[in-house]
Amino acid sequence: MIVTLTANPSIDHTVALSEPLRRGDLQRARAATSYPGGKGVNVSRVLAGAGAATIAVLPGSPGDPLLRALTETGLDYRAVPCGGPARTNLTITETDGTTTKINEPGTPLTAAERKALADLLVELARDAAWVVLSGSLPPAVPTDWYVELLRLLPGTRVAVDTSDGPLLAMAGQFESAAPQLIKPNAEELAQLTGADPEALHDPAAAARAASALVARGVETVLATLGAAGAVLVTADGAWHATAPAITARSTVGAGDSSLGGYLLADLDGAAPEDRLRRAVAYGSAAAALPGTGLPGPHHTDPSAVAVTALDFQPHH
Numbered sequence: 001m002i003v004t005l006t007a008n009p010s011i012d013h014t015v016a017l018s019e020p021l022r023r024g025d026l027q028r029a030r031a032a033t034s035y036p037g038g039k040g041v042n043v044s045r046v047l048a049g050a051g052a053a054t055i056a057v058l059p060g061s062p063g064d065p066l067l068r069a070l071t072e073t074g075l076d077y078r079a080v081p082c083g084g085p086a087r088t089n090l091t092i093t094e095t096d097g098t099t100t101k102i103n104e105p106g107t108p109l110t111a112a113e114r115k116a117l118a119d120l121l122v123e124l125a126r127d128a129a130w131v132v133l134s135g136s137l138p139p140a141v142p143t144d145w146y147v148e149l150l151r152l153l154p155g156t157r158v159a160v161d162t163s164d165g166p167l168l169a170m171a172g173q174f175e176s177a178a179p180q181l182i183k184p185n186a187e188e189l190a191q192l193t194g195a196d197p198e199a200l201h202d203p204a205a206a207a208r209a210a211s212a213l214v215a216r217g218v219e220t221v222l223a224t225l226g227a228a229g230a231v232l233v234t235a236d237g238a239w240h241a242t243a244p245a246i247t248a249r250s251t252v253g254a255g256d257s258s259l260g261g262y263l264l265a266d267l268d269g270a271a272p273e274d275r276l277r278r279a280v281a282y283g284s285a286a287a288a289l290p291g292t293g294l295p296g297p298h299h300t301d302p303s304a305v306a307v308t309a310l311d312f313q314p315h316h
């Protein structure tokens with residue numbers, strides 16, 4: 001079983017325009033769709049879609065439209081009551097593919113609400129192969145809350161996918177509390193290592209940056225590089241994988257799908273190359289699907305993903 005935490009969930013509302021967005025004007029949308037979002041929720045949906053047992057943990061009070069929508073999806077979730085309704089994140093798409101996103105800050109979590117979430121995670125972690133901490137933190141939550149959770153989960157394998165302040169706060173503590181897995185994209189890997197994000201689209205450069213994090217205590221770094229695929233680095237080696245070229249329709253949830261694919265392979269006991277292969281198969285399938293669609297196994301073709309070992313001097 002895999003437990004995910006989405007500390008700052010959202011209803012993801014996408015509005016499609018049939019003409020360019022004009023600031024200050026009234027425009028009519030061609031279509032609109034809403035779905036229950038949040039990065040941990042996405043990971044759980046990918047896992048559940050492949051038949052793996054998963055529970056999504058999130059803040060949310062009874063009757064919240066987000067929870068109603070989640071119930072409709074059939075996903076197993078546990079919500080901890082909190083002060084307000086889930087935020088809405090707005091995506092505006094134009095016909096030329098331009099995508100504008102406006103994310104609300106989210107509902108602040110009090111210390112008592114954070115403790116209730118942490119207690120629930122610790123309880124569920126007893127039966128979990130992994131706990132996944134995903135996404136941004138809502139207002140009023142200390143930037144180092146993920147570090148606090150890591151310290152409450154000794155003996156549990158923890159994966160973290162976050163950015164900015166929470167990522168940097170965690171990196172500052174790697175020597176004493178490192179997660180088993182992190183999934184930075186190129187920009188997040190740059191935040192972690194001070195490298196230039198553009199340079200990190202080169203797989204060898206990304207692997208070098210990731211190996212510095214492995215040296216600091218992170219067991220596995222799965223660095224996703226958008227259209228350039230992904231790199232996996234452990235103390236035993238480094239690998240790069242790319243999927244056959246696709247037409248990217250919407251990269252919403254691509255990173256979450258990569259992490260889901262990786263964890264599915266890990267549950268199967270797969271070797272590092274095959275975990276990376278599955279991650280890239282899922283990321284690529286997510287990018288090829290329109291809108292907020294998340295891939296199921298039938299959308300993916302791991303056998304078509306090319307994996308190469310990178311020349312690598314592991315740090316010990």
Ligand SMILES: Nc1ncnc2c1ncn2[C@@H]1O[C@H](COP(=O)(O)OP(=O)(O)OP(=O)(O)O)[C@@H](O)[C@H]1O
Nearest residue numbers: 185224225226227229248253254255256283284287
């Ligand atoms: N334009 C693209 N073309 C092909 N594959 C892509 C593209 N964008 C993303 N992918 C696939 O999805 C994976 C994850 O994408 P990316 O590195 O952009 O993650 P991310 O920035 O963390 O995404 P998210 O928005 O979900 O957080 C990549 O490793 C790749 O397999």
Ligand SMILES: [Mg+2]
Nearest residue numbers: 161185255256
């Ligand atoms: Mg991401």
